[in-house]
Amino acid sequence: MFENADVTTTNVSHAVSEGTDSTGDDEGGFEEDPSLLRVIADEDADAFEYSFTVDGRVEHIVDGDYPSNPDASAPDTIHENDDGSYTVEGVVAGYTGDSTRWGGDSYRFTGDFSAFSLNGVAAVTIDGETVDPARLVSGSDDETSDGTGDDTTSDDGSENILRVIADEDADAFEYSFTVDGRVEHIVDGDYPSNPDASAPDTIRENDDGSYTVEGVVAGYTGDSTRWGGDSYRFTGELIEFSKAGPAEVVVNGDVIDPDEYTIQESRTLRVIADEDADAFEYSFTVDGRVEHIVDGDYPSNPDVSAPDTIRENDDGSYTVEGVVAGYTGDSTRWGGDSYRITGAIVSMRLQGQADVLLEGEVVDPDDYGLPNRLTIIGSGSTSTYDFTVDGELRKDPNGSLDGELEMSGSSAEGSVVNGVDSFRFEGDITHFQFEGEAGVYLDDQQVEPTLLQTEEDPTLQSWIVVEGVGHVTEYAFSVSGHVRKSPDLGPVETDDVIKGNAIEGVADTETDGYRFSGDLESLEIRGTADLRFNEN
Secondary structure (H helix, E strand, C coil), X not given: CEECCCCCCCCEEEEECCCCCCCCCCCCCCCCCCEEEEEEECCCCCCEXXXXXXXXXXXXXXXXXXXXXXXXXXXXXXXXXXXXXXXXXXXXXXXXXXCCCCCEXXXXXXXXXXXXXXXXXXXXXXXXXXXXXXXXXXCCCCHHHCCCCCCCXXXXXXXXXXXEEECCCCCCEEEEXXXXXXXXXXXXXXXXXXXXXXCCCEEEECCCCCEEEXXXXXXXXXXXXXXXXXXXXXXXXXXXXXXXXXXEEXXXXXXXXXXXXXXXXXXXXXXXXXXXXXXXEEEEEECCCEEECCCCCCCCCCCCCCCCEEXXXXXXXXXXXXXXXXXXXXXXXXXXXXXXXXXXXXXXEXXXXXXXEECCEEECHHHHCCCEEXXXXXXXXXXXXXXXXXXXXXXXXXXXXXXCEEEXXXXXXXXXXXXXXXXXXXXXXXXEEEECCCEEEXXXXXXXXXXXXXXXXXXXXXXXXXXXXXXXXXXXXXXCCCEEECCCCCCCCCCCEEECCEEEEEECCCXXXXXXXXXXXXXXXXXXXXXXXXXX
C-alpha cells in the first residue's frame, strides 16, 4: 500500500502479483536479495543462443536443476559493460537424455533488464514464474536496431517501436492503428510482424498522408506459426488504436492505454445545394479527422479549378472549405459534396441554401456554431441532470439524446442510461444538479459535476486503470480531491463503490477506470491485476 505517497506516476504500468517463490541458493556478493532466472529450452529444440543484460549483478548457478556452465565447449559467459551493467550470453538446447545437454541455464541476478534476446523457443522464468522476455526490458535503446531499413527515420532522426503482444491464452483477433508519420514491419527479433502470412499484417497509406496498420495476433502456444505478437517501427504520433482481443500495447518499452487512442467511428457528411442555387461557399471544422469521398453520390472534388480543400489547424482539428451549386444537368456541377469524418463537428458556415446531412439525417448548421460543449455519457444505470447557462443553449447533433429531455431557453433537464446527451452553449454554467454515475464532460474533459457552477476548476486531470487478468482481484484507493468512474476508460459496475474520495472495487477480466483530482494518497491491491495510473 502507498500511504500519503508523493510519487511520479506518469505512464506507469505495473503488474501487481500476489507473491513469488524464493530460492535457498547462496546469495554472497549481492547487496540485495537476488532473483533466480532460468532459460529452459523446449524439449525438442536444437541448440540456439540467448543473451540478456541487467543493470545490477549476475552470476552462474552451477548446480541443481538447469545449471549454467561457464566451462562447456560453448560456454555461458558473463561480462561487465562500460556502464557497470552485465551481459550474459549462452546456448541452450532441448534436453534429450544426453548429459551434455541440460535443457536450460540458471542465473542469480539483481537489477532491471535493459535487453533480452532468444534465438529459439524457450520458457523464461523468474523465481519460478514464467515471464515474457519482451516485457522484461525496461527501456527501448536496444530495440531501435530491430528490423530492416530506415524508411521510418523522421526529420529529427527519431523513431518508435510499437508491439502488440497478445495475452498468452488469447484466440486470434484483429487490431489496427494509425500514425501520422511512416510505419514499417519489423520482421525479425521478438514478436515479428508478418506481411507474408495467410492472414497478413498490412500497412496502407491514407489520403491525408497518415498510415494505417491492420493485423492479427494470438496468444503464443508453442506453435511456430503463432508468435504471440507483432512489432513495427514508426515515426510521428500514434493517433488511433483499436483491438478486438486482450493484449498489451507497448511503445518504446512502455505499456500504453489503447483506450486513449480509440478509433472513432467515421460518419458521412454531405452538403447538398438547393436545386436552383447559384454557386456558393461553405466551410466546417471537426475535432477529429476528415477526408474526401470522391465517388458515389455528391463526390467532393479536390482537383477542380475551385477545389474543395482540407487543412489541419494548429489545435489538431481539420477545416473543410468548398463550393457547391444546384445541379442543373451540367457534369461539372454535382449539386453537393461528401466527406468522411471522425470526431465532432465544432462549427459550420453556409453562404447559400443547402441541406446538410449527417449519416443521412438532416441537421441544422446553426447547432454547431456555439463554442462550448457539455456531454453526459450514460453508464448503464439512470442518471438525471438539470442545468442552466447564461447564454444561448442548443442540443448538439453529435449526441444521441436517448433519454428524457426538456429544454426551455437556456435551461435543460434530462436523463441518460446508455446513450450520450450533448449540448452546445455560450457563456457560463450558472446552475448544475446531477445524480447518478454517468460521466460528465466539459469540452471533452471529464469533470466533477458538483463543481460546474463554482469558481473551482472541475477538471479531473489524473486517471487510474485496474485491468483484470482473469483472477478475482480486490482493490482500494483514495485521493485528496474528487474521483469519478470514467466511462471512457472502462465500464461502470455495481460492485465498484465510491465513498467520498475513496474507491473500493473488484476486477476479474474487465477493466475499471477512474479519473480524479488532487493526489493519489493510498492504494491497495489484493490479488493479481495490471495497474496503470497517471497523476497530473
